[in-house]
Amino acid sequence: MLAKRIISSVALIAIICAVIFSKFLCGLVIILFIIGGLYEYFVMLEKKGIKIYKYFGIGMGAIIPLSIMFRFEPTKNWELLFIVLALLFIFLMQFKRRNSSGVIVDIATTLFGILYVSWFFSFLIKIRYLESGLAYLAALLIITKLGDIGAYLVGSNFGKHLLIPRISPNKTIEGSLGGLAFSIVSALACSIFLDFNYLQLTLLGLGLGILGQLGDLSESLLKRDCQVKDSGNLFPGMGGVLDEIDSLLFAGPVFYFYLSIIIK
Numbered sequence: 001m002l003a004k005r006i007i008s009s010v011a012l013i014a015i016i017c018a019v020i021f022s023k024f025l026c027g028l029v030i031i032l033f034i035i036g037g038l039y040e041y042f043v044m045l046e047k048k049g050i051k052i053y054k055y056f057g058i059g060m061g062a063i064i065p066l067s068i069m070f071r072f073e074p075t076k077n078w079e080l081l082f083i084v085l086a087l088l089f090i091f092l093m094q095f096k097r098r099n100s101s102g103v104i105v106d107i108a109t110t111l112f113g114i115l116y117v118s119w120f121f122s123f124l125i126k127i128r129y130l131e132s133g134l135a136y137l138a139a140l141l142i143i144t145k146l147g148d149i150g151a152y153l154v155g156s157n158f159g160k161h162l163l164i165p166r167i168s169p170n171k172t173i174e175g176s177l178g179g180l181a182f183s184i185v186s187a188l189a190c191s192i193f194l195d196f197n198y199l200q201l202t203l204l205g206l207g208l209g210i211l212g213q214l215g216d217l218s219e220s221l222l223k224r225d226c227q228v229k230d231s232g233n234l235f236p237g238m239g240g241v242l243d244e245i246d247s248l249l250f251a252g253p254v255f256y257f258y259l260s261i262i263i264k
Contacts, residue, residue: 007237015029026137041231052106083114151182180206187205
């Protein structure tokens with residue numbers, strides 16, 4: 001398992017290093033991750049017996065990052081247009097059903113997937129397209145993912161007290177604290193290319209570390225409800241796409257809004 005995890009980690013790092021320097025390639029890979037994450041999310045729902053329009057949700061979810069990538073911004077808060085359209089079309093498709101049982105759950109879970117996976121992860125494209133976006137996106141990835149690694153290493157070797165066993169039976173308090181420590185140290189290391197003072201970097205590491213762990217726990221909560229261990233098996237030893245991006249789903253949007261404030 002450890003060997004598989006190392007191989008998958010190296011492959012992911014290689015992909016990131018290959019595309020992050022190009023805005024277009026970076027945006028394209030983010031869109032592919034969104035499509036993969038949405039597919040896994042909808043498959044989990046199908047296993048739970050929820051009736052969803054999987055390919056419509058994936059298609060609508062892909063439109064949001066594509067529109068960001070190609071700078072489609074006709075109005076302020078234009079992303080909400082796609083969310084409204086998605087809800088409208090989901091309602092229209094529900095009209096063809098033979099019965100109305102479970103309609104609210106089906107509509108809500110489909111729309112939630114578009115928001116949770118597509119919209120939230122699309123903020124990584126927004127970050128990359130900022131001035132100095134390469135440095136900001138690199139910092140986000142380094143801080144959150146090293147936090148994941150730290151939580152795994154510390155928890156595996158020193159974890160004794162379970163964090164929230166109902167949601168994730170393997171996560172420990174020691175691992176969580178270790179992950180936060182790794183996030184803070186990695187944020188301080190980002191001073192090499194980020195023009196932040198050490199207090200800002202410390203708070204950034206703490207904040208993104210907490211958000212990353214909340215993202216991880218939130219996805220674990222969804223998996224427990226669907227009674228699956230991993231969202232998929234694309235990355236041997238690590239799980240699926242959704243398992244890999246979960247720590248970024250909350251951290252990305254919050255970091256983007258933070259940057260929007262400080263770089264004005």
